[in-house]
Amino acid sequence: MAIDFAPSEEQRLLVESARQFLEREVYPHEAEVDRAGEVPEDLGRRIRERAIAQGLYAANMPDSVGGGGLDPVGLALLDRELGKAGWALRGYVGRPSAILMACAGEQRERYLRACVRGERHECFALTEPGAGSDAMAIATRAVRDGTDYVLNGTKHFISGVGVPDFAIVFAVTGTDDLASPAEAGFAKAGTPKGPRKRISAFLVDRGTAGFEMRRGPRCVSYRAYNNFELTFADCRIAAGQMLGEEGRGFDLANEWLADTRLLVAATCCGRAERVLDMAVEWAATRRQFGRTIGRFQGIGFKLADMATELRAADMLTLNAAWKLGQGTLTAADAAMAKLFASEMLGRVTDHAVQIFGGMGLMDEAPVERFWRDARVERIWDGTSEIQRHIIARELLRPRET
Numbered sequence: 001m002a003i004d005f006a007p008s009e010e011q012r013l014l015v016e017s018a019r020q021f022l023e024r025e026v027y028p029h030e031a032e033v034d035r036a037g038e039v040p041e042d043l044g045r046r047i048r049e050r051a052i053a054q055g056l057y058a059a060n061m062p063d064s065v066g067g068g069g070l071d072p073v074g075l076a077l078l079d080r081e082l083g084k085a086g087w088a089l090r091g092y093v094g095r096p097s098a099i100l101m102a103c104a105g106e107q108r109e110r111y112l113r114a115c116v117r118g119e120r121h122e123c124f125a126l127t128e129p130g131a132g133s134d135a136m137a138i139a140t141r142a143v144r145d146g147t148d149y150v151l152n153g154t155k156h157f158i159s160g161v162g163v164p165d166f167a168i169v170f171a172v173t174g175t176d177d178l179a180s181p182a183e184a185g186f187a188k189a190g191t192p193k194g195p196r197k198r199i200s201a202f203l204v205d206r207g208t209a210g211f212e213m214r215r216g217p218r219c220v221s222y223r224a225y226n227n228f229e230l231t232f233a234d235c236r237i238a239a240g241q242m243l244g245e246e247g248r249g250f251d252l253a254n255e256w257l258a259d260t261r262l263l264v265a266a267t268c269c270g271r272a273e274r275v276l277d278m279a280v281e282w283a284a285t286r287r288q289f290g291r292t293i294g295r296f297q298g299i300g301f302k303l304a305d306m307a308t309e310l311r312a313a314d315m316l317t318l319n320a321a322w323k324l325g326q327g328t329l330t331a332a333d334a335a336m337a338k339l340f341a342s343e344m345l346g347r348v349t350d351h352a353v354q355i356f357g358g359m360g361l362m363d364e365a366p367v368e369r370f371w372r373d374a375r376v377e378r379i380w381d382g383t384s385e386i387q388r389h390i391i392a393r394e395l396l397r398p399r400e401t
């Protein structure tokens with residue numbers, strides 16, 4: 001069986017188109033937006049409009065709903081290129097949450113297709129102050145009341161470009177019926193967690209009474225990428241706002257998490273390539289002790305390690321994307337790509353700061369921004385520790401008695 005690592009002509013053109021787009025529309029504004037901690041509205045709108053015009057918008061969504069219809073490898077290559085830009089601006093080159101494919105009936109036009117067209121955009125609201133890595137611990141509840149659900153609870157660290165038009169909110173809608181009397185007895189005696197929660201997803205529009213969206217604390221990574229705190233106080237929504245089936249919200253979230261873990265991995269590879277390029281340029285031109293610093297083994301070896309690790313992360317990421325396309329991707333495959341690529345980016349950006357010396361910490365050279373931005377990649381969409389748990393579980397499970 002032949003293994004072909006060469007991108008197709010179509011993939012090459014796609015990446016080239018994204019490269020030109022970033023150089024023209026995004027890179028010139030990056031430093032200023034980061035400094036201000038804010039994206040001016042007209043700049044965000046312009047990037048969105050031009051991304052739509054260039055066919056880069058919603059490239060992750062199937063063509064059956066008006067998206068780009070890219071296969072997972074093509075998408076990983078595009079995410080890698082777009083990932084060279086920070087989330088504050090790149091976020092406007094929309095990539096609607098794949099979970100919206102679960103929209104049914106009237107939801108499809110109002111939420112799914114409107115997001116694919118770039119008319120509306122969403123945020124994904126799972127994390128809570130008391131439930132981060134342990135997402136099953138969420139306390140936001142949705143209680144059925146006639147034809148409505150009434151939501152109460154708080155979400156935090158919820159990212160979004162601009163101000164999202166609606167939130168995909170995860171809430172507890174009950175607990176699973178206990179399957180057997182034996183299980184019931186066990187639960188009554190008190191398991192550490194009690195009966196399994198039924199978690200459902202809901203589409204909640206901004207402006208719904210009882211729903212407030214407030215800016216959260218400022219994050220050092222991707223400074224101008226917003227994060228919000230969402231509160232629901234007796235927020236009443238129609239039962240038709242449920243996304244997918246009752247009690248299946250977590251399955252939807254898990255589907256989405258595999259996709260975003262590959263997105264994080266591809267992004268980290270793109271950003272590492274950009275930083276490596278800056279570091280090579282600096283090391284090849286900065287002179288100390290009468291020669292360029294790249295000629296010192298201490299610096300040259302760093303560059304060699306950075307390039308090697310980047311290549312390895314690329315291979316891992318593209319392999320995982322290829323497996324997704326083949327229908328053979330496991331949770332551990334996606335976790336390995338996310339874990340390795342995000343930790344690689346941490347090392348690469350740290351080496352880059354060292355290679356730049358004092359200039360590496362000044363905001364005149366963009367290296368410090370990449371270094372700061374890289375930090376969140378090991379935390380969001382499942383921390384490195386959680387990725388390791390997933391990988392270890394997949395290794396151990398078949399042999400455990």
Ligand SMILES: Cc1cc2nc3c(=O)[nH]c(=O)nc-3n(C[C@H](O)[C@H](O)[C@H](O)COP(=O)(O)OP(=O)(O)OC[C@H]3O[C@@H](n4cnc5c(N)ncnc54)[C@H](O)[C@@H]3O)c2cc1C
Pocket residue numbers: 123124125126127131132133134156157158159160219227376379380381382383384385386389
């Ligand atoms: C900038 C930013 C944007 C975000 N955007 C979103 C968003 O849009 N939507 C959303 O729902 N969430 C979002 N998040 C939340 C993110 O997914 C969580 O921060 C992440 O899952 C970790 O949860 P936590 O911060 O509560 O940390 P905790 O879960 O409290 O973890 C703290 C530390 O303990 C470790 N730890 C926890 N459990 C274990 C364990 N079993 N074994 C070993 N170590 C463990 C963690 O790895 C970590 O090092 C965002 C976060 C950030 C920082």
